[in-house]
Amino acid sequence: xxxxxxxxxxxxxxxxxxxxxxxxxxxxxxxxxxxxxxxxxxxxxxxxxxxxxxxxxxxxxxxxxxxxxxxxxxxxxxxxxxxxxxxxxxxxxxxxxxxxxxxxxxxxxxxxxxxxxxxxxxxxxxxxxxxxxxxxxxxxxxxxxxxxxxxxxxxxxxxxxxxxxxxxxxxxxxxxxxxxxxxxxxxxxxxxxxxxxxxxxxxxxxxxxxxxxxxxxxxxxxxxxxxxxxxxxxxxxxxxxxxxxxxxxxxxxxxxxxxxxxxxxxxxxxxxxxxxxxxxxxxxxxxxxxxxxxxxxxxxxxxxxxxxxxxxxxxxxxxxxxxxxxxxxxxxxxxxxxxxxxxxxxxxxxxxxxxxxxx
Amino acid sequence: xxxxxxxxxxxxxxxxxxxxxxxxxxxxxxxxxxxxxxxxxxxxxxxxxxxxxxxxxxxxxxxxxxxxxxxxxxxxxxxxxxxxxxxxxxxxxxxxxxxxxxxxxxxxxxxxxxxxxxxxxxxxxxxxxxxxxxxxxxxxxxxxxxxxxxxxxxxxxxxxxxxxxxxxxxxxxxxxxxxxxxxxxxxxxxxxxxxxxxxxxxxxxxxxxxxxxxxxxxxxxxxxxxxxxxxxxxxxxxxxxxxxxxxxxxxxxxxxxxxxxxxxxxxxxxxxxxxxxxxxxxxxxxxxxxxxxxxxxxxxxxxxxxxxxxxxxxxxxxxxxxxxxxxxxx
Numbered sequence: 001x002x003x004x005x006x007x008x009x010x011x012x013x014x015x016x017x018x019x020x021x022x023x024x025x026x027x028x029x030x031x032x033x034x035x036x037x038x039x040x041x042x043x044x045x046x047x048x049x050x051x052x053x054x055x056x057x058x059x060x061x062x063x064x065x066x067x068x069x070x071x072x073x074x075x076x077x078x079x080x081x082x083x084x085x086x087x088x089x090x091x092x093x094x095x096x097x098x099x100x101x102x103x104x105x106x107x108x109x110x111x112x113x114x115x116x117x118x119x120x121x122x123x124x125x126x127x128x129x130x131x132x133x134x135x136x137x138x139x140x141x142x143x144x145x146x147x148x149x150x151x152x153x154x155x156x157x158x159x160x161x162x163x164x165x166x167x168x169x170x171x172x173x174x175x176x177x178x179x180x181x182x183x184x185x186x187x188x189x190x191x192x193x194x195x196x197x198x199x200x201x202x203x204x205x206x207x208x209x210x211x212x213x214x215x216x217x218x219x220x221x222x223x224x225x226x227x228x229x230x231x232x233x234x235x236x237x238x239x240x241x242x243x244x245x246x247x248x249x250x251x252x253x254x255x256x257x258x259x260x261x262x263x264x265x266x267x268x269x270x271x272x273x274x275x276x277x278x279x280x281x282x283x284x285x286x287x288x289x290x291x292x293x294x295x296x297x298x299x300x301x302x303x304x305x306x307x308x309x310x311x312x313x314x315x316x317x318x319x320x321x322x323x324x325x326x327x328x329x330x331x332x333x334x335x336x337x338x339x340x341x342x343x344x345x346x347x348x349x350x351x352x353x354x355x356x357x358x359x
Numbered sequence: 360x361x362x363x364x365x366x367x368x369x370x371x372x373x374x375x376x377x378x379x380x381x382x383x384x385x386x387x388x389x390x391x392x393x394x395x396x397x398x399x400x401x402x403x404x405x406x407x408x409x410x411x412x413x414x415x416x417x418x419x420x421x422x423x424x425x426x427x428x429x430x431x432x433x434x435x436x437x438x439x440x441x442x443x444x445x446x447x448x449x450x451x452x453x454x455x456x457x458x459x460x461x462x463x464x465x466x467x468x469x470x471x472x473x474x475x476x477x478x479x480x481x482x483x484x485x486x487x488x489x490x491x492x493x494x495x496x497x498x499x500x501x502x503x504x505x506x507x508x509x510x511x512x513x514x515x516x517x518x519x520x521x522x523x524x525x526x527x528x529x530x531x532x533x534x535x536x537x538x539x540x541x542x543x544x545x546x547x548x549x550x551x552x553x554x555x556x557x558x559x560x561x562x563x564x565x566x567x568x569x570x571x572x573x574x575x576x577x578x579x580x581x582x583x584x585x586x587x588x589x590x591x592x593x594x595x596x597x598x599x600x601x602x603x604x605x606x607x608x609x610x611x612x613x614x615x616x617x618x619x620x621x622x623x624x625x626x627x628x629x630x631x632x633x634x635x636x637x638x639x640x641x642x643x644x645x646x647x648x649x650x651x652x653x654x655x656x657x658x659x660x661x662x663x664x665x666x667x668x669x670x671x672x673x674x675x676x677x678x679x680x681x682x683x684x685x686x687x688x689x
Contacts, residue, residue, distance in 0.1 A: 124422075254421070256463040262419055263458075264478050264529060265451030268443060278468050353468055354513040 023331040034322035077329035082321045087329045096204035097310035105233035113238040117245020139239030148232040148305035169307035178206045184213045229306040237291040249280040289345035366569045368392040372429035374415045383640045385411045387593040396567040400580045403590035409573045413539045418446045452482040455530040459542040461522035465514035472510030478532045497528040520551035539571045592648040599678035609680040611655045
């Protein structure tokens, strides 16, 4: 198993290089000029030349790529053209928001989707089944941004001054601020170093940070802010997972080994939980890996609707501004996440099904 | 009728399936009984209702099927009237079943040992550890080579014969009173087939389990059966002890079946076959269901054959047949 994981990690290096190359080229293929995009249409030729020289954009494109790749190996993503700040610093601030959102979405989608699918399959061809599947269809058909706006309108405006009110935007209520765990615990950390960036990255997961420092006020507030975005983001994958779980479980329940289990006298609830569910989860896990892509792209829209400053929103803004380093770094980070999740999916596949267990 | 040693008595069992064309009767008014240590074979071609009768008794019919009428008395309880919860206590414990395709009848994601030990955990309230020890014992009893390592194997790592041995180990784990074997050797090759049948006979001698063996292989019947039920189109067409049915069959269908057995050493240009087709269950004739394919009816002119379903005429207490041509004692 360990050799398999190592092999997979090794294979991912050329894949990463490919991703790097493609994003690098694609970013430069977008029509438009970073100088004009950032300094404005009236920027003179001399100004632009200086600008390009400063960011190394005057060199031939293959030289640019070589320099860029060299820096990447040293975990240096360069400076943002628009903000003149290290991209890594921006990543440290933005990535945790998206991770919290996507993880929340994933967990809700799996829990709710699988449960709904099981209920639907067990109540096969009853009003409960039909109702659940109609809901799932509605869920699949609903655009994320529309659902997000409707949720924000319902819970943020219509239910204002009731106990059901939920904050429609931001990560924390104004006036509250999350104190990083390393400050709470009095660690001495030099700002700007790799170590501080690393720690900040974890501290910027507000929910996680509040949990380990035991700050329940921030914890509750951060969770309340996450509820609406997570619902909006998880609806589509949840609906898809529910449908796959239902059809897969129905198929498995008709298999011979389920009849054997019943013939052995296994209680009907154990027939489902011990014998059927694990077999039925295989297609669900496959879909899960594929849905992760949807979850990451859905995060762009969700972040925009709910005013969350995550990776998705930043990436869209960076594309408008031709901010090459940010486009590249963020795309690579998203690709790495996606690859990592798919590796997890492949490994869990072996755990679920001994027939595909990897030597 | 029933005496002390009668294990199961099925009376007038009728099972239907819901289809888009309305309800279809798959098993029509069948009755049989089986005694301790006895083997009853149910023979018939595909779709004649052999398996459905067994599944009805076990309460394992697919959702579209239901038992319309009849009773199955087992230890003074009617299995057909039991709730699924009550049945769970009997299934695997007093009544067990093995199936045709051993490869797909074992759960692909559970280790063999766990699947065998599960039955001890359910019915004998054993801990997992005790269950596994008993499972190893069972694997030795069904003569699985290298049982210790097989305990940890997954079903896909076993051959068909080995998997069927595991199924037998599971089925006989709690010393059931009745074992229903639904074509247990159909998916296996001939040498393995006889090994499995021998194993079943040996285990039967030890435990005095009554076996209901469902098959379409008359060779298997000759080897294993004490009594035989011949089914055609959902009905019993002939029953009796194995010698009588093989030596002096009465029903034209049974006779035709016997004739179609190829004999080694006898040169024939073609194998004997029964002409025509089995009528579809949703378009059954009003008379005898075998009438269209029956060769012997031409020798007699009986309007009954076409118009009235023959009842079972019993020749003596052990032998009976559903045919107008041989009214027997009645």
